[in-house]
Amino acid sequence: MEVTIIIDSLPSLLKATIMTLFLSGISVLFALVIGFSTALIRILKVKILYEVASIYISVIRGTPLLVQIFVIYYGLPQIGISLDPISSGIMALSLNAGAYLSESFRASILAVDRGQMEAAISMGMTYGQAMRRIILPQSLRIAIPTLSNSFIVLVKDTSLVSVITVTELLQMSSLIIAKTFEPLTIYLIAAAIYWILIMFFTTLLDKFEKRSSKHLVR
Amino acid sequence: MNVIEVKNLKKAFGDNPVLDGVDLTVNKSEVVVIMGPSGSGKSTFLRCLTYLEEPNEGMIRIGPHELHTGGKLDRKRKKEIRELRKKTGFVFQSFNLFPNKTAIENVMEGPLTIYGVKPGEARELAESLLVKVGLGDRCDHYPSQLSGGQQQRVAIARALSLNPTVMLYDEPTSALDPELVREVLQVIKELAEEGMTMVIVTHEMNFARDVADRVIFMDGGVIVEQGNPKDVFDHPKEERTRRFLTMAE
Numbered sequence: 001m002e003v004t005i006i007i008d009s010l011p012s013l014l015k016a017t018i019m020t021l022f023l024s025g026i027s028v029l030f031a032l033v034i035g036f037s038t039a040l041i042r043i044l045k046v047k048i049l050y051e052v053a054s055i056y057i058s059v060i061r062g063t064p065l066l067v068q069i070f071v072i073y074y075g076l077p078q079i080g081i082s083l084d085p086i087s088s089g090i091m092a093l094s095l096n097a098g099a100y101l102s103e104s105f106r107a108s109i110l111a112v113d114r115g116q117m118e119a120a121i122s123m124g125m126t127y128g129q130a131m132r133r134i135i136l137p138q139s140l141r142i143a144i145p146t147l148s149n150s151f152i153v154l155v156k157d158t159s160l161v162s163v164i165t166v167t168e169l170l171q172m173s174s175l176i177i178a179k180t181f182e183p184l185t186i187y188l189i190a191a192a193i194y195w196i197l198i199m200f201f202t203t204l205l206d207k208f209e210k211r212s213s214k215h216l217v218r
Numbered sequence: 219m220n221v222i223e224v225k226n227l228k229k230a231f232g233d234n235p236v237l238d239g240v241d242l243t244v245n246k247s248e249v250v251v252i253m254g255p256s257g258s259g260k261s262t263f264l265r266c267l268t269y270l271e272e273p274n275e276g277m278i279r280i281g282p283h284e285l286h287t288g289g290k291l292d293r294k295r296k297k298e299i300r301e302l303r304k305k306t307g308f309v310f311q312s313f314n315l316f317p318n319k320t321a322i323e324n325v326m327e328g329p330l331t332i333y334g335v336k337p338g339e340a341r342e343l344a345e346s347l348l349v350k351v352g353l354g355d356r357c358d359h360y361p362s363q364l365s366g367g368q369q370q371r372v373a374i375a376r377a378l379s380l381n382p383t384v385m386l387y388d389e390p391t392s393a394l395d396p397e398l399v400r401e402v403l404q405v406i407k408e409l410a411e412e413g414m415t416m417v418i419v420t421h422e423m424n425f426a427r428d429v430a431d432r433v434i435f436m437d438g439g440v441i442v443e444q445g446n447p448k449d450v451f452d453h454p455k456e457e458r459t460r461r462f463l464t465m466a467e
Contacts, residue, residue, distance in 0.1 A: 115314035123328045124304035215360040
């Protein structure tokens with residue numbers, strides 16, 4: 001293995017890392033919105049939407065992400081919905097992570113002590129006020145560790161999108177290997193980049209968790 | 219002038235009747251202590267007063283706010299229930315302070331959210347209430363940094379923050395270590411002396427003797443006996459009351 005190969009391939013790999021970050025970032029945002037709203041729908045037992053949300057979560061959690069990606073990219077065009085690879089990737093990743101986040105949010109809201117809701121409504125708050133001001137802030141703190149887990153999985157899952165020709169980190173690695181025949185070196189660099197990315201996010205979320213738990217420190 | 223009026227209140231959990239027709243009127247500034255064995259329905263009764271449990275049957279009036287059971291839970295009725303709750307300060311056995319808010323933020327929460335009071339004003343009000351319950355120097359402590367007795371006093375200040383017509387206490391000292399009970403009862407007693415109308419579910423007999431204008435003994439979902447503390451404790455008329463008092467002593 002030669003140092004020059006590393007130096008030569010690094011710019012391309014870092015460029016592809018930006019695509020990985022882009023896919024992760026956008027998908028996290030969509031997933032948060034999807035996860036949070038479906039969690040609320042299930043907790044409030046909103047008619048019809050409750051069933052839709054439950055089926056969505058069950059289907060997504062019960063099928064492999066790779067299959068979901070294929071259905072969206074190769075399957076949907078058959079019924080007239082053609083998305084480019086990046087949009088398909090984002091859609092698959094968002095829908096997938098959304099289902100897991102939904103369960104995290106739901107569990108964390110239900111984990112807040114029942115007495116908190118009682119205290120809030122006994123003062124005369126509406127259900128919405130109690131949720132917004134009392135329950136949700138507390139549930140968010142409870143949710144952070146599992147959210148953090150889902151984020152990690154999401155960042156790693158972006159590598160699956162390489163199969164529909166999105167040039168993210170893994171796809172770029174394979175392209176470079178096709179030219180250099182140095183799979184060990186290049187894949188190890190790719191692995192290192194994933195690792196650094198994820199360490200960065202985990203540290204960030206840990207900090208956030210510590211900050212939001214300051215009231216628990218004696 | 220009575221401040222609380224309850225007529226024929228009934229509540230069942232499934233097939234299990236818990237309240238079987240309770241009538242009660244409480245006058246302004248009166249302090250009523252409710253006692254009874256566990257499962258007698260006393261806590262459920264108190265929770266029904268502020269609609270934390272919805273009664274199956276009966277009428278509840280607190281101040282001018284009157285609620286009959288059986289109404290459809292529409293927007294108007296929800297508002298009526300909220301109006302009733304605003305005028306009813308409720309103190310829980312397990313305090314139920316908001317753990318992510320400091321003592322003063324706990325007390326400010328109601329005025330801010332419900333009455334839309336300005337933060338500065340809410341802070342001033344909350345501070346004066348915390349001083350009143352003897353915690354002026356604990357404003358910025360989180361509940362986890364306070365003893366049980368202190369937490370319960372913050373909870374009382376929080377209940378007072380909405381300027382309620384009546385205060386309801388659901389076993390306010392049952393979760394406390396014995397040495398912390400006194401400080402909480404002292405605060406309740408001071409409120410009684412100021413003329414606050416209060417209904418207190420408690421097992422503290424000495425406190426009841428000392429502070430209550432009336433003691434109510436409940437069993438099996440009904441009021442068995444009531445009267446001034448001296449009469450009920452020293453000369454109970456009903457066999458069930460007598461049995462409970464001997465057990466409790």
